Amino acid sequence: VSILVIIGTAGIVAKEYSQGTIKFLLIRARSRTAILASKFVTVLLYALSLTVVTAAAVYASGMLWFGNGGGLGIGDVLTSVLYNSVYMVMYATLAFMIGILTTSTGVTIGISMFALTISNLIIFRDFYKYVLFPNMNLAAYEGGGAPLPGMTLPFSILMLAVYFLLFLLAGFMVFRRRDVA
Template identity: 70%
Template sequence: MHNLKRLVVNEWLKLFKKRSFFVPYALLIGMSFIVGYVIHSFAAGMFGSVYDFTVTMSYIQGLGQVVTIMAIIGSSGIVAKEYSQGTIKFLLIRARSRTSILASKYITALIYGLSLTLATAVALFISGSIWFGFSGAEGRWVDVLGSLGYSYVYTVVYITLAFMIGILTTSGGATIGITMLMLMLDKTIIQKEFYKYMLFPNLDLSVYTDGGAPLPGMTLSFSIVMLAVYVLLFLLAGFVVFRRRDVA
């Protein structure tokens, strides 16, 4: 466990040292304030309080999806670049298992996605407090935390998908391209019974907050189980390929 923690710290430092590390944070924070200003200027009555604003804009219909895009772009090369730069050979000759090396990279990608989610949430809350105030605060923290949870689950699934694609293709460009294509298609709904077992209709858990469902027969617990299955399958495929691939 101590070795894994050290690997995670090393991976985070590698990510942190990139010149572009702070760009996604700056963009998301800037967008949070710009969106708040624009809505306040042209549709001041759209949100009753900072809580309404933060909840709505955290969903994937708001900045939640932008967070996911930034997380995909930022973490897409965490494995692929090791191959393209030839550093994977040096990484694997050290006295560490391939499983622990890959696990540290995956955990780092999840932490990166979480940090983007939290940074955006804080920026949205500050922006919302400036433009919409604190009226109706009772019980709204639960809604805020719920919206962040739904958004982060969505991000985790796509990070895991991009992580697997990066291992399979060993190309950062292909990873971003394929994952973005999936992102554009995930709003597609096919009104067929079999489709509820696919990944796309289960991604947005926020649809259940008002008692709705993407397709008849789907529930929140059903979608959580389906997402867990897909995440496990993505990880299994990625780890199996990484452990067996010859990098000589």
């Protein structure tokens, strides 16, 4: 699902530039911030709808094939969906920012897929707990553990919020200042 969200997000701004339709959007009475914010809300709604459809399909197919004897209830499925939603929103925001910065769908997909690929890489150094990737696995805190020594759930949530705001701030600042002519 994250791959589909990255692919869908990559083109939402970049294709406007490549097709030349960004000029038509910007001549309207709306501000650049409002236009970009509406595109980001569209990305979030797309990610949410994919998540809901996938979770329902997985739960229904699990009930069909395995019945209710597996011990997993709807609460477990919703918890898993919540953890994966954090993961997906962060990658969608990263892809959204890269799409704005590069205005290229291919580059955005490539960089986002590379980030998705290296996200499971763990480097046991003190600085690595400040990197985005180990903080996205909030499910690691469920059993009292942590992705890396010294990390806590509030720390990871704070780091995710900082990265989220940095990605959006960078994207919005570049979009507001970019010349479209």
